[in-house]
Amino acid sequence: MYLTRFRFNRARRDSRRLLGSPQVMHAAVMASFPQHTDHTRDHARALWRLDTTDNQPVLYIVSPGRPDLTHLVEQAGWPTTDEKWLTRPYGGFLDQLAPGQQWAFRLTANPVHNGRPKDPTADTKRYGHVTVAQQTQWLLQRAERHGFAVVAGASGEPNLMLHHQSTHSFGRRGGDRPVTLRTATYDGVLEVVDPDALRRMLTAGIGHAKAYGCGLMTLAPANAAR
Template sequence: MTLYVSALHLDAHACRQLRITDGYSLHRVVYSLYDDVRSEQQKQGSVPSGIQWADKGGDSRGRKILMMADRPPHEPQAGCLETRLLSDSFLSHSCYRFSVCLNPTRRHAQTGKQSAITGRAAILSWFCQRAEGWGFNVDPRQVQVESINILKMHMSPERIITLQQATVSGRLTVSHTENFRKSFMQGIGRARAFGCGLLQIVPQLEYQFFDE
């Protein structure tokens, strides 16, 4: 599968022009850049959109948004867009440095409802337990929860969604190639439409894990 990696740079003027005020407005801007190639049946069946993104933040001067999709984006109404194709060999390595913004939750066995996992230690434990299912192993000593934020999104004047985001970073070792490729291409965890789940990875030589 061909993957397109993009960076959208928005200065303060572009943020005002695109009416970026919260996480939902960022979602709106990102999804407006891509054609929705799914059928109505696929949408109802929760088929992935093929779009991932992560807000890298910024300051009063602007912000940067990373995006990855199985199709190229359109030119934005405002801001500067850079796009490149991901090389075929990028996922052929066994070790990577990574960073990922996640929405850590746990499903209640009786009610089936999702509840947020709170606290750095609990989030780290949850991540390490889930890693194998995503196709990689992590050493808890080489992983850290960098930040925990609460994101409020105004879906409508009457509807506000509150979402917890935790940024986790460290090093990983691929344990199951196909599962890892799927995790990278589709994202991991929940709330992927709202900027969670994009595995931002950089290949690492294996010996670097033991030379430090």
């Protein structure tokens, strides 16, 4: 497994095109892998997430194979800098996860629930959670099965902050209707409970809409400043 970081140059026209459409970004990420097994293997797949720090958009990718982001550098990056992108092996870090460790985490997810439309004969559909309480509960309900617990803060409430709640609507290639996604970004502190389950989640993702920038959780030392 590999963890990759790529910084966008906002001044370039293709950056705006990529940053404005999860469908276009998905295609660009998939184009980074020459072989199918580089982005899809048993219990692992290519996951990606966009973060923005100090007005600098950053793409993170976790993948079974090493990506080649030359096309992104040429279209939307910084071709003359030394660090065009950074890729590091991820397996060694994953192997070191152990029960009781605490890590700061970030996750952009598509928190949804199944519901039935007003027509009682219609099939159930996925509806995005819209309130902070609903989105928080969505993650807490999934923590145990994915091998972690969200640490409680000084107040006794989960050490968890939600931000960048957004609704995205975009066309899908070959589709006759636009895709609508509701996303939220979670920052918090977790404790490792089941390292194997957590490793599976970190390499396979959590929730729906993984092709569109959701489901990738990354970890950092719990005392590190964001």
